[in-house]
Amino acid sequence: MHTIGRPRRGRGRRPADEVRREVIEAAGELLFEEGMAGFTFDKVASRSGASKMTLYKWWPSKGALALDGYFKRVEPVLAFPDTGDIGADLRAQLHAFVHVISDSPAGPAIAELIGQAQTDPELKAAYLRRYSSPRRALAAEAMERAKQRGQLRVDLDPETVIDQLWGACYHRLLLPDQPLTEGFVDALVTNLFDGIGP
């Protein structure tokens, strides 16, 4: 079913699940094209063919709707590879991630949502529950499998590594003292695998 961005107004009642999926897809497209500055309930309604009333019923704020659109959109792009080589898998995933947040309006948009979440407890809870927590779990599971293969030390806490890879990238996204490049993420992985000592 690829009906993204094609208004279907007037084609009769669709099942709620289908409407919901199309609204989320439309929200993701709009967010990636225009960022939060151009993101409105109106435009999502018009793109998806759903009524604004429906949108208001399902999403408490445009932040929550934008988050759902973002998640839907990045999910396939940020799939966690599993080639059997954890170092290569981490690099590949981080390259895809940095590409998304550097080269599309999604980066500024997610920065703005994280920013807004600092004074909006519901948005923060939604972010943790629906996005960052499940994504952390995927990375942690990949590292646990790598431990089984003897590629990571057995006493390693994968959660700390997550903050030293993706967390380091979010830090540069939010506070851009230094650039967020592929060279940067390669250095992050190298620092952890080779150590920073002499």
Added chain:
Amino acid sequence: MHTIGRPRRGRGRRPADEVRREVIEAAGELLFEEGMAGFTFDKVASRSGASKMTLYKWWPSKGALALDGYFKRVEPVLAFPDTGDIGADLRAQLHAFVHVISDSPAGPAIAELIGQAQTDPELKAAYLRRYSSPRRALAAEAMERAKQRGQLRVDLDPETVIDQLWGACYHRLLLPDQPLTEGFVDALVTNLFDGIGP
């Protein structure tokens, strides 16, 4: 000169530098006691004995004033130790940092300011120029000295390490999926010095 928090209204005209310093000290105290929720120009004026007019003249927003108060307040707490052992110095500095952002209203306050900076370009520029950039420089210089002593590999980019230590902490502060503890920062340092491989 310890006149922090003691209104000096009515004691005659003070030099601008002194007024400015006392306003910033009062702002830092208020921020640490009440966080951004209780932070107002009014209260800073009353604590410092300066007029609200003066405050509006010097600071474009309460965010900018709160930032200056934060920087002033954390500067002595977050001094970078130099014992000649970079591993110990990093741990000591990170422990002080985590203590400040976990155990005082300064943590939520700085999270809120970073959040607000995502939609306030002036606040973001002020944050980078007046706080994060000079603080990164201190850490980078400490690591360069450690390279000279043979404690870090010579091709290491200290900027990447900064994002993997303090950046990782800010990540947990802003998106608290996992707790920000002393054990966490010790693990960050260990991961980098010992590596995460088997």
